Amino acid sequence: MLSYLIKGTVRRELFRLLWGRGESGSVSRLARLAGVSFSAAHRELEAMRAAGLAASRRFGSELQYRADEAHPRARLLAELGSVSDDDETSTQEKRDDEVRSWLASVGAPLAAPPSENPPPHLEDVLAEAVALSHRDATVARVLPLVLWHRRRELDLGRLVLEATRRDERHALGYFLELAGRLGGEARFVEAARGLSDGRRRRARMFFAGHHGPHQRAATRRNTPPEALRWGYLMNMGLDSFRSTFDKFAERP
Numbered sequence: 372m373l374s375y376l377i378k379g380t381v382r383r384e385l386f387r388l389l390w391g392r393g394e395s396g397s398v399s400r401l402a403r404l405a406g407v408s409f410s411a412a413h414r415e416l417e418a419m420r421a422a423g424l425a426a427s428r429r430f431g432s433e434l435q436y437r438a439d440e441a442h443p444r445a446r447l448l449a450e451l452g453s454v455s456d457d458d459e460t461s462t463q464e465k466r467d468d469e470v471r472s473w474l475a476s477v478g479a480p481l482a483a484p485p486s487e488n489p490p491p492h493l494e495d496v497l498a499e500a501v502a503l504s505h506r507d508a509t510v511a512r513v514l515p516l517v518l519w520h521r522r523r524e525l526d527l528g529r530l531v532l533e534a535t536r537r538d539e540r541h542a543l544g545y546f547l548e549l550a551g552r553l554g555g556e557a558r559f560v561e562a563a564r565g566l567s568d569g570r571r572r573r574a575r576m577f578f579a580g581h582h583g584p585h586q587r588a589a590t591r592r593n594t595p596p597e598a599l600r601w602g603y604l605m606n607m608g609l610d611s612f613r614s615t616f617d618k619f620a621e622r623p
Contacts, residue, residue, distance in 0.1 A: 541602070545563070
């Protein structure tokens with residue numbers, strides 16, 4: 372339906388990202404998520420800003436865009452942005468299932484069906500899992516555990532590179548710090564320090580999706596300090612990660 376209402380693939384995909392999935396970020400990040408060119412994304416984002424559909428804010432040298440929730444029809448726009456074609460939804464769900472399967476194959480306690488494709492390198496699997504964690508709280512909860520389990524064979528340099536390619540460098544730092552604190556792995560804590568993005572001044576929702584002002588306010592009240600220190604708003608504290616870690620940490 373959205374393809375009928377909003378003409379043009381670039382405009383449609385960016386509208387879905389901002390209003391349907393609650394994504395925000397630089398032109399480069401949003402272009403990558405939408406699978407479009409930088410120039411096309413920049414043109415449409417500026418058009419959305421001019422139309423009052425997007426707001427922007429500068430963080431250091433980077434201009435970041437998000438849905439303008441002050442729009443008088445924000446609720447309707449969010450509902451419209453959440454409409455997706457069946458084929459697109461199916462493709463995303465299949466991809467997410469595949470990443471869960473790969474993550475289970477490297478030690479995550481997930482009930483995931485086997486993948487038809489062999490898993491890529493460990494660092495690719497973990498970088499994909501970090502990206503998926505914004506859409507799946509269970510994946511977020513088990514990531515510190517898997518990082519710790521695979522600590523002896525993990526190439527941290529390559530993992531950082533793969534996470535950076537997916538624009539998940541900051542989120543990886545958060546999970547590395549959690550893994551380091553929970554498992555007493557000083558190397559992870561040290562590596563996490565180098566991944567913190569000092570340009571971030573405004574806390575953002577960790578999990579994707581549209582979040583209304585009341586939900587944002589409730590999440591902000593319940594956000595634990597370790598998440599807020601990384602600039603994330605999420606109802607998942609260290610105790611939640613610790614319970615999963617302690618339950619499965621002895622598993623080989």
